[in-house]
Amino acid sequence: MTAGAVSPPAAGTTTTPEPVAFAADQLAGFRIAVTSDRRAQDLITALERRGAQVLHAPALRIAPVAEDRELIADTGAILAARPDVTVVTTAYGMRRWTEGADAAGLGEELMDVLAGSRIFVRGPKARGAVRAAGLDDTGIADDERTSSVVDMLLAEGVAGRTVAVQLHGYTDGHQLDRLRDAGATVLTVEPYRWVRPDGVDRLPRLVEAVATAAVDAVTFTSAPAVDAFLSAAAHAGLTDQVRSALGGEVLAAAVGPVTAGPLVAAGARPVVPERYRMGALIRLVCEHLERRVEEIPTRLGPVQLRGRSVVLGGAVGTLSPAPLAIFRALAAARGGILSRPQLIAHLPEAANEHALDMAMTRLRQSLPDPRLVATVVKRGYRLEV
Known part of the structure; x- marks a missing residue:
């Protein structure tokens, strides 16, 4: 496979060709x-430009590079060793490494050492950062791993x-061990933690x-963020519920196979774009969620079920989990009567x-028009199709 070619998807992930359409309400x-x-x-x-409601909670943030003593110490060890080979894994890491070295007065020496080293890069963006620094690379991974x-x-x-x-915030210790087991002396530098x-x-x-x-999708752009998310789920005692949701109602979307790895290990099946870029991730999320839009003809006009929202004309009603479960059941019945025991299930x-009773009350209060759900005396409820 040549550089820049698309690699096969990682086991447990799903890739989809990128759609090209854009709509403000998609x-x-x-x-x-x-x-x-x-x-x-x-x-x-x-996402908001496309009409989504966004819930943002950063799982992790990158530590500031200023006065990073560990970075400077690791850089000094690499300068003293003058490595035969240097592996650059991320463009961002390469830039922060050179910035940190410059701030410590080691920038020129670092460039001299790297120029004398055979540089291997993990992908096109890392290659771009290496070349922007006036250096050249010897080889590139065709799958960015x-x-x-x-x-x-x-x-x-x-x-x-x-x-x-050059590490990138998520240390793959197994790969370092592979190099050591083969007889190499391995030095590491972590420009961002x-x-x-x-x-x-x-x-x-x-x-x-x-x-x-309560969300339709969750996006991840780094493996450490996935680990932090799963750790928070375990701490809250919600591991099983999260695993079940990510395997069903909630779409898990990862920017690339490295990010998807911890999700797959946890039993989820995240979707991954063919190009490991944020723009491709956004388009992939759009495509998968648009497939979940359900059109329902009713006596009050056409209704769309979009995630947790019911749209009738220009009116939108957002449903909580219990009312949403009832509405989906009624919609699937397409006008058929569902008994109370059937809805309770x-x-x-x-x-x-x-x-x-509580869920039905909240459902009617939340719908754009409460008349969408009709009561059939002594028999149950139905959707006014």
């Missing part, structure tokens, strides 16, 4: 959770060589929203007569 009625910190506003703005770069190095042999690896963000109380609320299917929890 995500209207859908609620999407965003877990990223860096460039989060770009993602949020793009660190494991593929290590495969290349092992194929040519690394015994007795010193290999410097992940720390808990400000306002950490938002993340538990986002986890609960996913667990209760569709309630997500607290399934009893009182819960049904």
Whole structure:
């Protein structure tokens, strides 16, 4: 496979060709959770421009590079060792590394050492950053994976060589061990590290929203953010509910296979764009959610069920989980009468007569027009199709 070619999808993930259409209302009625910190506003703005409601809770944020003693110490060790090979995994990491070195007065020496090293890059963006620094690379992974770069190095042999690896916030220790086991001396530098963000109380609320299917999709742009999300779910005792939601009602979308890895390991089947870029991720989310829009003809006019929202004419009603479960059951019946026991069976929890009465009341209050649901005396309820 040549550089720039698309690799096969990772096991447990789903890829979809990118759609090209854009409409300002294509995500209207859908609620999407965003877990990223860096460039989060770009993602949020793009989703909101398409009509989505966004719930944002950064799982992690990148530690500031200023006065990063560990970065400077690791850089000094690499300068002293003058590695035979350097692996650059991310463009952002490369830029922050050179910025940190410059701030410490080590910029010129770092460029000299890297120029004398054979540089391997994980993907096109990392290659671009290397070349922007006035350097050149020896090889590139065709699937943007660190494991593929290590495969290349092992194929040519690394015994007795010193290999410097620029880490990217999510250390794949197994790949470093592969190099060490093959006889290499491995040095690492981590230009950015992940720390808990400000306002950490938002993340538990986002986890609960996913667990209760109060969002239609959740997006991830880094593997560390996935780990933080899953850890928060475990801390809240919601692991099983989150796993169930991500396997059904809630779409999990990851920007690339590395990000998708922890989700797959947790039992989810995230969707991954063919191009591992934010724009492609946005288009993929649009395509998958647009497929979930349900058109229902009724006596009051055509109704759209869009995620948690019911749209009738220009009016929109947003439903909580229990009323939504009832409405979906009635919509699936297409005018057929559902008895009270049948509807109780569709309630997500607290399934009893009182819960049904409460859910039905909230449903009618939330619908654009309460007449959409009709009571059939002594028999049950039906949708006015």
